[in-house]
Amino acid sequence: MTDTHPLKLFNSLTRQLETFEPVHEGEARVYTCGPTVYNYPHIGNMRAYVFADVLGRVLTYKGYKLSHVINITDVGHLTDDADAGEDKLERQASTEARSIWDIARHYTEAYWADIRALNIREPMKWSIATDYVPAMIEFARKIADKHCYELESGLYFDVSTVADYGRLARTQTDEGEGRIEAVDGKRHAADFAIWRKTPAGETRQMEWDSPWGKGAPGWHLECSVMSGELLGFPFDIHTGGIDHREIHHPNEIAQNQAICCTNGLDVAANSGAKLWMHNNFLVERSGKMSKSSGEFLRLQLLIDKGYHPLAYRLLCLQAHYRSELEFSWEGLDAALTRLKRLVMAVEKMAAVSKTDIVSRSIQTFLSRFEEAVSDDLNMPTALTYCEKIANSTELHSDVKMEAITTMDSVLGLNLLTLTRADLRIRPKSATITPQEIETILAARKEARAAKDFATSDALRDQLIAAGVEVMDGDPLGWEWKLGA
Ligand code: AMP
Ligand code: ZN
Numbered sequence: 452m453t454d455t456h457p458l459k460l461f462n463s464l465t466r467q468l469e470t471f472e473p474v475h476e477g478e479a480r481v482y483t484c485g486p487t488v489y490n491y492p493h494i495g496n497m498r499a500y501v502f503a504d505v506l507g508r509v510l511t512y513k514g515y516k517l518s519h520v521i522n523i524t525d526v527g528h529l530t531d532d533a534d535a536g537e538d539k540l541e542r543q544a545s546t547e548a549r550s551i552w553d554i555a556r557h558y559t560e561a562y563w564a565d566i567r568a569l570n571i572r573e574p575m576k577w578s579i580a581t582d583y584v585p586a587m588i589e590f591a592r593k594i595a596d597k598h599c600y601e602l603e604s605g606l607y608f609d610v611s612t613v614a615d616y617g618r619l620a621r622t623q624t625d626e627g628e629g630r631i632e633a634v635d636g637k638r639h640a641a642d643f644a645i646w647r648k649t650p651a652g653e654t655r656q657m658e659w660d661s662p663w664g665k666g667a668p669g670w671h672l673e674c675s676v677m678s679g680e681l682l683g684f685p686f687d688i689h690t691g692g693i694d695h696r697e698i699h700h701p702n703e704i705a706q707n708q709a710i711c712c713t714n715g716l717d718v719a720a721n722s723g724a725k726l727w728m729h730n731n732f733l734v735e736r737s738g739k740m741s742k743s744s745g746e747f748l749r750l751q752l753l754i755d756k757g758y759h760p761l762a763y764r765l766l767c768l769q770a771h772y773r774s775e776l777e778f779s780w781e782g783l784d785a786a787l788t789r790l791k792r793l794v795m796a797v798e799k800m801a802a803v804s805k806t807d808i809v810s811r812s813i814q815t816f817l818s819r820f821e822e823a824v825s826d827d828l829n830m831p832t833a834l835t836y837c838e839k840i841a842n843s844t845e846l847h848s849d850v851k852m853e854a855i856t857t858m859d860s861v862l863g864l865n866l867l868t869l870t871r872a873d874l875r876i877r878p879k880s881a882t883i884t885p886q887e888i889e890t891i892l893a894a895r896k897e898a899r900a901a902k903d904f905a906t907s908d909a910l911r912d913q914l915i916a917a918g919v920e921v922m923d924g925d926p927l928g929w930e931w932k933l934g935a
Pocket of ligand 2: 483484485674699
């Protein structure tokens with residue numbers, strides 16, 4: 452497509468909007484920090500991947516050949532983002548009395564199911580951390596002499612050996628006391644393990660031989676190695692949730708500076724990626740997002756309650772990725788209704804031919820849509836242009852269809868294939884079948900026609916008792932809805 456509005460993206464490293472200029476002409480290479488597969492992802496985690504997906508779709512829409520990598524962390528992420536605690540996978544494996552490999556496979560599959568349900572496009576590569584351990588050892592070996600020191604517990608990166616450590620987080624070498632648990636012998640509070648040795652006398656389920664003894668890689672090392680191997684330093688964009696701006700990404704940057712230092716250690720030239728982008732959090736005030744709370748907010752819980760997963764995708768699109776987004780069931784209800792209206796409009800697209808005004812106004816809408824997505828992915832505004840086109844009575848349906856096809860390639864709401872019936876998901880708790888509902892509703896209609904209100908009311912009460920909300924005259928065309 453013609454690039455009428457240059458793509459501007461917010462770079463967390465400079466805290467500024469920057470015009471996207473690819474490292475390799477016509478290409479966009481993007482790395483996204485993926486999940487640690489020790490548990491189900493919560494819907495907040497999935498916001499990070501909806502954001503990365505929208506970024507990828509916008510880059511494709513703007514004509515770049517996209518190479519996207521998302522990693523799967525199946526080793527090395529400790530219960531604390533710094534160096535404290537246990538390996539999340541090791542701990543979960545012992546809690547569930549399963550092997551780590553089993554745990555990793557199970558939760559990776561669950562994550563991929565959520566990815567598909569949210570219509571997130573497959574990246575070029577899912578990089579699995581354990582496949583890259585030899586490359587991690589090699590990376591660590593190359594930087595060890597100049598940038599690391601060995602302690603009993605592992606090989607540590609000395610953050611004072613690179614320029615401007617913590618620029619991304621706006622912290623300094625010695626900041627972070629309390630934030631990062633002290634390890635005996637660490638030279639600076641922010642120094643971090645790039646190799647964690649297996650303590651003497653212990654055996655880990657996952658451990659590898661290395662020049663520093665048996666052990667496992669540090670989580671930060673994994674992303675530096677996989678992004679560099681698969682996309683080549685420097686690549687274009689590195690993404691993650693805003694929490695990664697504080698520890699994980701500054702540490703990745705420090706390692707990248709150490710390995711890329713051909714032109715000195717300057718951060719801007721050697722951070723590994725030109726742009727670092729971060730989505731803000733999805734928040735939920737009552738704590739249901741915490742994986743330690745029995746029933747936490749997983750996508751499957753939303754589906755079980757009768758919400759189509761794309762209603763959650765729409766909820767994400769309604770907020771700018773750099774704004775915090777508060778989750779509520781009312782908000783999700785509203786997003787589902789909005790999606791339903793959009794799907795109905797696309798289903799109904801009436802052919803009202805006023806050919807002479809068609810091309811100008813459609814071009815205006817398309818251009819505004821492009822302007823919005825080019826403005827640091829302003830999806831809330833872009834969405835309204837899609838709705839304007841879908842609801843317009845002046846445009847020819849063929850032209851509308853073409854415009855919606857283009858816009859949905861970015862929104863990813865499946866507007867051309869989704870039907871209203873698809874959006875009505877049966878809550879898991881429901882015992883009554885749709886056929887039974889329809890039969891009772893038909894009987895109720897007959898009773899009403901015969902002015903037999905006693906029977907009609909009794910049938911309605913029967914439906915209510917089965918959890919069915921009867922919606923006479925619903926403008927969205929649903930006669931009934933199952934409550935969760
Ligand atoms: P994790 O599996 O914990 O490494 O998290 C996966 C991704 O989700 C990372 O990019 C996190 O920064 C991101 N993330 C974690 N919690 C939230 C949240 N509440 N809202 C949005 N993104 C989140
Ligand atoms: Zn990462």
